[in-house]
């Protein structure tokens with residue numbers, strides 16, 4: 001469990017609005033900066049192991065935080081130096097600089113220290129780092145035993161997770177007041193190291209949150225196979241993919257899983273096999289229909305897809321099925337739908353588009369009226385009402401064939417248990433991520449499908 005779990009995720013503009021509200025209620029930029037700088041100093045003192053500290057300060061308020069932190073560290077008896085990229089500009093940052101009574105070195109001349117604090121640029125970064133900043137930053141991070149970024153690593157675009165230039169990876173990032181998208185979205189998230197949210201005395205709220213351990217009830221004395229959740233998986237051209245999704249649904253805890261479009265009994269015998277008929281899809285006990293894994297993109301596959309869309313059952317649509325649809329067609333369906341595209345499927349369905357992965361997922365959810373699980377090394381789950389859930393730090397070993405099919409099955413199991421669509425999508429993503437974390441390295445999708453049961457057992 002990460003300390004970020006369930007925390008709000010805010011953009012730079014939302015953070016500025018929250019800060020503005022705090023200011024209207026009697027605080028000031030200077031007071032907030034003082035609070036932040038002292039809080040940063042306290043963390044650096046605790047994790048710095050008594051080593052000497054070098055604080056790098058930029059021209060904006062991020063730099064202001066750095067000057068306050070340096071003064072507080074010095075007052076606490078720590079050996080600390082400051083180097084700046086350029087002089088402070090805003091009123092609060094100028095006042096913070098005035099509160100630092102030591103020398104200010106240039107970045108080019110500064111020697112490394114055992115602890116580096118990066119307070120060059122935060123949410124105000126508006127262009128790539130110059131070489132004159134990027135090169136010394138890299139040298140000083142490489143020369144430090146521990147590197148700590150204030151708010152975001154300098155060079156990272158807080159809202160989009162883009163990395164503007166050759167930005168070095170930090171060991172720790174202290175997110176001020178709330179997580180920002182860059183703490184979860186790649187490629188920036190990898191450069192943040194361990195992220196901790198520092199309380200800065202500002203109340204933030206957001207309709208975007210970090211994924212958290214789901215609430216997913218365990219079977220009880222009243223449970224039977226149908227009320228645990230019944231999942232129907234539609235088989236297509238590549239039977240293995242539907243099989244993986246079905247196995248995943250079973251190990252995610254569904255009570256009854258049926259593979260539609262298959263008839264011969266074969267192991268696992270717990271998986272029921274039936275022909276795909278309208279009747280089979282309209283079984284009112286079905287809590288989720290899963291279609292798409294290995295379906296095939298040829299015209300012949302439109303018929304089973306049409307059958308699934310016409311059913312009034314909650315639907316999880318993945319893989320090839322996404323290539324045969326349009327957002328308008330999905331929206332016209334009504335009812336509960338979850339889409340699980342990877343980047344290629346997303347672009348094909350919704351267009352390449354601008355904006356962050358979070359913006360694009362939200363836009364896709366609005367257009368399709370569906371919950372969209374935009375997968376990848378980071379996963380963004382968005383609902384048509386604007387709510388979003390971000391999952392970072394996935395196990396990169398998930399980048400192997402069939403793991404998406406496993407995710408689809410896990411989401412199907414959660415949806416069939418009666419969870420609302422956004423919660424079900426998040427529960428599936430969490431379970432999938434946790435199973436992958438437990439498996440470690442070089443696992444295959446078949447093992448991942450089985451390992452879901454260990455993650456499910458934790459809930």
Ligand SMILES: NC(=O)C1=CN([C@@H]2O[C@H](COP(=O)(O)OP(=O)(O)OC[C@H]3O[C@@H](n4cnc5c(N)ncnc54)[C@H](OP(=O)(O)O)[C@@H]3O)[C@@H](O)[C@H]2O)[C@@H](O)CC1
Nearest residue numbers: 019032033060061062121122123124125126127128129151
């Ligand atoms: N608001 C508040 O109440 C509080 C905010 N807080 C803190 O403030 C941070 C946000 O501060 P901020 O908005 O001043 O922006 P910041 O990230 O310091 O840098 C912007 C400056 O850098 C410049 N610049 C940009 N890109 C550049 C580049 N590549 N290379 C070179 N220069 C570049 C740009 O100037 P320009 O050159 O564009 O005129 C601008 O002057 C936030 O992350 C948090 O740490 C806390 O103290 C709590 C209270």
Ligand SMILES: Nc1ncnc2c1ncn2[C@@H]1O[C@H](COP(=O)(O)OP(=O)(O)O)[C@@H](O)[C@H]1O
Nearest residue numbers: 342375376377394396398399401402403404405
């Ligand atoms: N580094 C990574 N690269 C690609 N996918 C990743 C990575 N880390 C995690 N994943 C996850 O692995 C799964 C891959 O799904 P997908 O691309 O649909 O595979 P398949 O179609 O073979 O089943 C998704 O859940 C995705 O979020």
Ligand SMILES: [K+]
Nearest residue numbers: 118121152154
């Ligand atoms: K920074």
